[in-house]
Amino acid sequence: MTLGSARSNASNQPKMVDYSGVKLNVSRETDVAAISPLDNDFDDSSPIASQLVNETKRRERLLGRKLPKPGRTRILTVANQKGGVGKTTTTVNMAAALASAGLQVLVIDIDPQGNASTALGVPHHADVDSIYDVLINDVSMAEVIAECPDIDNLYCAPATIHLAGAEIELVSLVAREQRLRRAIDEYVKFRANNGQERLDFIFIDCPPSLGLLTVNAFCAANEVMIPIQCEYYALEGLSQLLKNIEMIQKHLNSDLVVSTILLTMYDGRTNLAAHVAADVREHFPQQVLQALIPRSVRISEAPSYQQTVMTYDPSSTGALSYLEAAAELAERSIP
Numbered sequence: 001m002t003l004g005s006a007r008s009n010a011s012n013q014p015k016m017v018d019y020s021g022v023k024l025n026v027s028r029e030t031d032v033a034a035i036s037p038l039d040n041d042f043d044d045s046s047p048i049a050s051q052l053v054n055e056t057k058r059r060e061r062l063l064g065r066k067l068p069k070p071g072r073t074r075i076l077t078v079a080n081q082k083g084g085v086g087k088t089t090t091t092v093n094m095a096a097a098l099a100s101a102g103l104q105v106l107v108i109d110i111d112p113q114g115n116a117s118t119a120l121g122v123p124h125h126a127d128v129d130s131i132y133d134v135l136i137n138d139v140s141m142a143e144v145i146a147e148c149p150d151i152d153n154l155y156c157a158p159a160t161i162h163l164a165g166a167e168i169e170l171v172s173l174v175a176r177e178q179r180l181r182r183a184i185d186e187y188v189k190f191r192a193n194n195g196q197e198r199l200d201f202i203f204i205d206c207p208p209s210l211g212l213l214t215v216n217a218f219c220a221a222n223e224v225m226i227p228i229q230c231e232y233y234a235l236e237g238l239s240q241l242l243k244n245i246e247m248i249q250k251h252l253n254s255d256l257v258v259s260t261i262l263l264t265m266y267d268g269r270t271n272l273a274a275h276v277a278a279d280v281r282e283h284f285p286q287q288v289l290q291a292l293i294p295r296s297v298r299i300s301e302a303p304s305y306q307q308t309v310m311t312y313d314p315s316s317t318g319a320l321s322y323l324e325a326a327a328e329l330a331e332r333s334i335p
């Protein structure tokens with residue numbers, strides 16, 4: 001399969017999440033993709049028209065592009081201790097984009113909020129066996145992994161609310177920092193022994209903290225991907241995150257590298273977003289992806305329908321941007 005061929009849930013029958021009876025009344029973004037640039041009286045001098053032309057060109061560049069399978073399973077921890085910067089959104093949409101291109105992708109949700117599990121449509125109520133059981137009760141990863149209902153080749157190890165206690169429970173366990181790594185190693189062997197295809201990417205969605213759950217993710221991964229929100233406080237806290245990663249490299253996982261930084265929630269109408277983006281690119285020229293994720297209503301709506309934006313609205317700018325980011329990630333050489 002090639003990029004951009006995710007199965008669209010085009011019927012758009014929303015799978016509303018049951019927020020204790022509260023139904024979300026979500027707004028609808030202007031569907032620019034619905035307006036064809038080929039219409040007769042098309043005037044490409046207006047901002048919306050030039051945006052359309054630009055998006056059409058970007059889409060053409062992606063269409064039918066084959067993504068290479070990496071030489072080994074790439075394990076990326078998506079981390080930033082700052083909350084709400086787009087970790088989960090980036091995890092699930094990058095994973096969905098890569099899986100829709102035919103790669104084998106696993107998302108491990110180690111955030112007690114379970115947001116990645118929600119967005120991927122995987123059950124994660126308190127009775128479900130989850131990554132908590134893997135970390136604390138030595139349950140195998142194979143027993144908790146579920147297939148995502150909307151996208152082929154995409155799997156998720158869900159998080160349940162029990163994970164909220166895991167930070168404390170882990171403290172007294174043997175090899176407390178390495179438990180996720182061991183579980184992943186076992187699962188990789190399990191797949192090989194059972195004739196299942198090798199995983200191409202594993203994404204680990206971290207909570208907004210630098211506690212033992214995040215340390216487990218750092219120990220299990222080869223790469224760190226840091227989403228940075230294009231807002232004023234974006235770089236605050238980043239030095240703390242990088243210091244922690246250095247400590248991990250020194251003492252627990254010498255293979256770990258910060259390979260990827262993704263700029264998220266970019267608002268092209270503000271000078272501030274442009275300044276932050278330029279600043280981050282200047283500091284981390286090797287790591288920052290060229291692709292930029294815009295602030296988009298469609299991206300924020302998707303999780304309330306238990307979907308990624310790839311299936312919720314594949315023709316949106318948000319989906320296009322995540323496809324570009326995923327292609328760039330896959331085509332970069334493995335660090």
Ligand SMILES: Nc1ncnc2c1ncn2[C@@H]1O[C@H](COP(=O)(O)OP(=O)(O)OP(=O)(O)O)[C@@H](O)[C@H]1O
Binds near residue numbers: 085088111299
């Ligand atoms: N590009 C975007 N445009 C608009 N809204 C977005 C975008 N990316 C994320 N959001 C919204 O911003 C909020 C925070 O995003 P997300 O949950 O991905 O961040 P997070 O870093 O995982 O948060 P936490 O630290 O709580 O785990 C969510 O409501 C999400 O839908």
Ligand SMILES: [Mg+2]
Binds near residue numbers: 087
């Ligand atoms: Mg999150």
